[in-house]
Amino acid sequence: MFKKILIANRGEIACRVIRTAKKMGIATVAVYSDADARAPFVKMADEAVHIGPSPAAESYLIAEKIIAACKETGAEAVHPGYGFLSERASFVEELEKNNIAFIGPPVGAIQAMGDKIESKKLAKEAGVNVVxxxxxxxxxxxxxxxxxxxxxxxxxxxxxxxxxxxxxxxxxxxxxxxxxxxxxxxxxxxxxxxxxxxxxxFILNPRHIEIQILGDKHGNILYLNERECSIQRRHQKVVEEAPSPFVTPKMRKAMGEQAVALSAAVDYHSAGTVELIVSGADPTGESFYFLEMNTRLQVEHPVTEAITGIDLVEQMIRVAYGEKLEITQDDIGIDGWAIENRVYAEDPYRGFLPSTGRIVRYDPPVPGWTGDPIRGVDGVRVDDGVMDGGEVSIFYDPMIAKLVTWGETRDEAADKQIAALDAFELEGVGHNINFLSALMQHPRFRSGEITTGFIAEEYPDGFQGAPASEDLLRNLAAIAAFAGAAHADRARRVDNQLGRRLDPPGEWQVKIGDSIQHVSVSEDGITVDDQDVDLSTEYTPGDSLIEANIGDELLIVKIRKTTTGFAMNTRGAKFDVRVLPASIARHATHMIEKIPPDLSKYLLCPMPGLLVALHVGEGDKVEEGQPLAVVEAMKMENILRAEKNGVVKSVEAAQGDSLAVDAVILELE
The missing domain is CATH 3.30.1490.20 (ATP-grasp fold, A domain)
Structure with missing residues (x-):
């Protein structure tokens, strides 16, 4: 077996590969850019080599620097992770010239499948359905x-x-x-x-199904069931699960056999994925078509690991070393259900705009990379590569972590997702945790009737938080009043020390949105609008998380003190909760509401990024919805449109400018 391998990647996938290598007794080498000098994966590795500036084009994408790092450290093989050089045939050729093993497929397979145009021709020749x-x-x-x-x-x-x-x-x-x-x-x-x-x-009512392939250098190729990756936004996967609630055993066999045939046609070995588009409008499930083959490890590989018990990274390393697969197709089963949610640095409340900056608090539901390597702790696994004080950079993908849950059933895996997301603390950058929780609770997701249009269809006007039931609002009111009483009691103790007597109020008014509820807190218990709430919890002022048992239900709430109450977050929504003693709550109606200024005449940059195109100039007439500018952030282009009709009064930015969030691009008259 290899004694030392180098991971030509960063972030959570670098951590993932390092963990398996350590389990196998293999020493590891990390490579890092300026931006990643203090990243967790650098600390996890046995050795680390600096390879250049922060932009990937000047560091992670330069094959010569990776090869030089191998020679410097004596690494015998390279695992590329995904992205960067993972599917670049020229990189594999250079490794081979330098007698360095590539932990991935052969050059021919990468070349054949890396070009989407040529791969479709090959797929057709191999008897695979094509679009x-x-x-x-x-x-x-x-x-x-x-x-x-x-x-x-x-x-x-x-x-x-x-x-x-x-x-x-x-x-x-x-x-x-x-x-x-x-x-x-x-x-x-x-x-x-x-x-x-x-x-x-474009296939109508499409579902995105992919087949995991695993082959060795001795001609053995297996399919490890399917993954459903239909919930996407802008063609970027958000939720993945295995198996698919749509795929039947007959479909699974047909898809798997076509995927194996395609892999055999290019002499494939290592892990790979054949992606298929399936027409959800066909009740027979026979209308599936080849999309592409990814000749690398997929981001969503943990859900396959969870239902098969197979460590795909370990198998990739063993295959690269020349070992024969010890498993056969008959050994591949389906044990339970697994769901993966991708936690992104993006703000769903602002149209999913990318978010960059420093992470000031990071506390996942279970510590990353703990517990069972495949199923984590009690069926909750977190694959991450960030930490408190780390930075989400403009240079790389905005994914922060992958939350993977496993259960005996699909509903159990989804319920574990909701609870884990409630407990996932992330501050400093915008993130999609609430949105993910809303997806897990959505009736259409729970029914399994999903397509790649799910997000666009169910959230046509954007995301404003998951809907809150009356029961949830009542429980939050009870928790908020309990926390308010804790703060009042702390104030009482301080006043007693100063020689003053102050009895904490027992009657509270709690306002959540348009809901106003009267809450009574006493030694006998808590009532909300004269209805008993069986609440059992602990809270000390300053706590950021409350775990509340309400009857037989556990409700985890993120909480932060505000001027008039608390900012609370749970079950896929954030709540601005006003908590006032009942004796003074009546005065709140006399407070003057602050009206935000009208900024519709300005075109503001919604995220830090590069202004790559400006379509109008001073004096031009514009119409509502007209494209005005294009801003690139995290390698994605975002079209900025006019919010109303008008005439361009002034242009404040030029094409090629690097803009900060809310920077003025132009002003309308």
Whole structure:
């Protein structure tokens, strides 16, 4: 077995590979950029080598620096993780020239599957179902429109070398093609160095299903069941689960056998994933089509590990060393259900805009990388690569952590997600924890009737928090009054020490949104609007988390003191809770409400980013919804549109400027 391997990646996937290597008794080497000098994965590794500035193009994407680090440390093999150099055939060729093993598939397979245009041709030859489309060279936007009209709308435009949701645009008509084709080319060039685009038919009611492949160098190839990855936003996966609630045993076998056939056609070994699009409109489940093959480890691999008990990273290392798989297709079963939620640095309350900055508090529901390597602690696993005081940088992907839960049933795995998300403390950057909890509670998700359009269909006007039931509001009122009483009692003790007597109030008024409730707190218990609440909890002023037992239910609430009460967060929603003694609550009605200023005449930059395009100038007339500018953040382009009709009064920024959040780009008259 290898004695030392180098991980050519960063963040949680670097931690993931290091953990398995340590379990196998293999020494590890990390490589890091300036931005990652104090990152957890650097500390986890046995050795670490600095490879350059923060931009990936100057560090993690330079093969020569990775190879030099291998030679410097004596690393015998490289695990690429995902992204960066993981699917670059030229990198594997250079490793082979230097007698360094690649923990991944052969060069030929990477080349064949790395080009989405060529891979579709190969898939068709291997007898795999493919989506109707155009896979030749597209000359320009007019040609793209002509092709799209021939295929029939809707169509999907994709960067040939794309992945991870980048370089993809859905077009419902000619206008969408004209607006999105050049942006797709730019994203492909900026992220992957390849601006070629192909166009294919968009499948209605699509479900995204993928088959996990595992092969060795001796001709053995297995499929490890499927994963459902239909819940996506902007073609970026958000929730993954295994198995799929849609796939039948017959479908699983058909999909798996086609995936194995495709893998065999390119002499595949190591872990890989064949991605399929399935028509949810076909009740037979037989309308599935090849999308692409990812010749690497997937972000969502933990859910497959959880239901099969197989450590995919360990198998990749063993295969790279030349070992034969010790498992057969008959050994692959399905034990329980697993769900993975990706915790992103993005703000769902502001249209899912990327968020960067320093993490001032990070406390996941279970410490990252603890417990069972496959199922974590009591079925809760956190794969992360951040810490308190760490920074979410503009240079890399915004994913902070992966929360994985396992249960005997799908409902049990989802319930564990909700509880774990309630307990997941993350402050300093915007994040999608509430949104993930809302997804786990959504009736349509719980029914399993999901498609890739789920988020757009269920949240057409954006996300404002999960709906709160009357029971939840009543329980929160009880907890808020209890916490208010704790603060009042602390004030009483301070006043007693100063020689004053102050009895803490027992009657409280709690306002949550439009709900106003009267809460009585005494030694005999708590009532909300004269209804008993069986509350058992502890709270000391300053605590950031309350674990409350209400009857037989455990409710975990994140809490922070405010001027008039508490900011509370639970069950996928945040609540501004006003808590006042009943004796003074009546005065609150006389408070003058502060009206926020009207900023609609300004086009503000919604996130830190680069202004890559400015479509208007001073004096131009604009209409509501018209594209005005394009800002790139975290390698994704965001189109900024006019909120109202008007005339451009002044332009305050220029193309190529790096902008801070809320920076003024232009002003309308």
């Amino acid at each position: 109707p489309g155009f896979v030749g060279e597209i000359k320009d936007t007019d040609h793209a429109v002509e092709i799209s009209n021939d295929i029939g709308y809707p169509v999907m435009m994709k960067a040939s070398a794309g992945g991870g949701g980048k370089g993809m645009r859905l077009a419902y008509d000619e206008k969408d093609v004209r607006e999105g084709f050049e942006a797709t080319k730019r994203e492909g060039l900026n992220s992957f160095g390849d601006d070629r685009v192909f166009i294919e038919k």
